[in-house]
Amino acid sequence: MTAIPQERRVVTAIPGPKSQELQARRTATVAGGVGSVLPVFTARAGGGIIEDVDGNRLIDFGSGIAVTSVGASAEAVVRRASAQLADFTHTCFMVTPYEGYVEVCEALAELTPGDHAKKSALFNSGAEAVENAVKVARSYTGRQAVVVFDHGYHGRTNLTMALTAKNMPYKHGFGPFAPEVYRVPVAYGYRWPTGAENAGAEASAQAIDMISKQVGAENVAAIIIEPVLGEGGFIEPAKGFLPAIAEFAKENGIVFVADEIQSGFCRTGQWFACEDEGVVPDLITTAKGIAGGLPLAAVTGRAEIMDAVHSGGLGGTYGGNPVACAGALGSIETMKELDLNAKARRIEEVMKGRLATMQEKYPAIGDIRGRGAMIAIELVKDPATKEPDAAAAGALAKACHAEGLLVLTCGTYGNVLRFLPPLVIGEDLLNEGLDILEQAFAGV
Known part of the structure; x- marks a missing residue:
């Protein structure tokens, strides 16, 4: 599929020194109204991995917002x-x-x-x-x-x-x-x-x-x-x-x-x-x-x-x-x-199974929803009142990013973590990403 090794690797802080250098250049010349979820600068990407300029390899649960479904360098x-x-x-x-x-x-x-x-x-x-x-x-x-x-x-x-x-x-x-x-x-x-x-x-x-x-x-x-x-x-x-x-x-x-x-x-x-x-x-x-x-x-x-x-x-x-x-x-x-419809359905099966187990442990997960490889969890302060918890979504995303897992938030109330892995992601990477999410819950 791609020359990029399909394994997570964290060798510097995220973002690393080269990304920080580029971020300084960016701040000087790119309009402030253009945001970024995570200011790590990409060097290569493919399969389920994004490799940054510092040599870190992140598991990609974003697909450039559902764009690189076939991977970011599909043959x-x-x-x-x-x-x-x-x-x-x-x-x-x-x-x-x-x-x-x-x-x-x-x-x-x-x-x-x-x-x-x-x-x-x-x-x-x-x-x-x-x-x-x-x-x-x-x-x-x-x-x-x-x-x-x-x-x-x-x-x-x-x-x-x-x-x-x-x-x-x-x-x-x-x-x-x-x-x-x-x-x-x-x-x-x-x-x-x-x-x-x-x-x-x-x-x-x-x-x-x-x-x-x-x-x-x-x-x-x-x-x-x-x-x-x-x-x-x-x-x-x-x-x-x-x-x-x-x-x-x-x-x-x-x-x-x-x-x-x-x-x-x-x-x-x-x-x-x-x-x-x-x-x-x-x-x-x-x-x-x-x-x-x-x-x-x-x-x-x-x-x-x-x-x-x-x-x-x-x-x-x-x-x-x-x-x-x-x-x-x-x-x-x-x-x-590659029958990516079948791959998407398998991703749903794996993700929803793992997320349901997390929900039993962490009542902050108010809802698990979506289909295929378009899955989300809605975070709440209290399952009874369903009061949205945007801070928890932000903290969890940050914790995942630090460990080399790219996740995105969304939702009218800013309290939803969304998962959009490339449909070609390996199941080992998918599960490793979910492991990191589970650790983030334990930490947050």
Whole structure:
């Protein structure tokens, strides 16, 4: 898989002296608004390991935020992207097109849910994909309103900040935001007032009632939801919620958009998370895991919806860059060859088993949730009150980092530890990472 030894190694403090030197250079020239979870500077990465400039090897439970699902230097991605790099780096698909873009769209038509005719447009980032899905939906329906959900995250551009629920750090001080965006409840089982078993039916009824009364279904162009909410805390909407919302959209001529930017491409043990309840979206947005670490995103959907936009209305200078397209084809090849959906399901089995054992010992773990290799634990001060404990999440992450395990936090309340290991991680590394987490709990 990769030349990097697949073993953890801590030889200096983390961050080490060379990383600290680079951090000083960074502070002098990189804008302060660009943060970093852990200021260790990467030298190489592959499989389940990130090697830093000081020679430390960290176990990777982040995958660059669900991007390097096939590893950060997957053979097929490197091979295909390198070959394309030697041929040409760019012509702009809107000037003189090339086959790679078409091949990626063909693969998306094959892999995304539903057997209807599909078309795609390619972009650079998840936020761009979501923004363009809104453009397509508005063009197709002739309507303006867009409905999103509590705890949702959709990006950092002006429109996608409006779609995103969380103020800090994504929206704070950046307004005014795009109009005609309406937010409704989501079925957050762990925190639903009448219990998780009622969340699906009650939350969907509430959301539909709010859309009908406050917005008017006939004014809604699109309903956009992450089938597993990412930054909001890896919330799986309670069963029945997504199908009910999708059905409401269908009945009212609303374009139903599944934002699969974090949850797509084998991450949850299926090609796409919406497949879990058989939901077939009208449009699906993808990015992150699509191209093995190269910047690429897509909107894929029903041909008649995608074709509603006038010629020249969609695009962008770099959208569907040829090197990124080659990377995507290598990434998809790897996912199929190694059956990474099965690998993701195995990761879930191992992680949930170990985390359940930890939960018995440490009641601070209020909830264990997620699917495949998209797993999280929500930390609380008291399981009875479920008061969020962001400090515990931060302390645990810090303790893991010091021992050479990269983990990320998330959640509207900042109290969720999320685990996104590369799908190619070895089971020994996976278990060693969980050992470190368990030690962190004992220490914190």
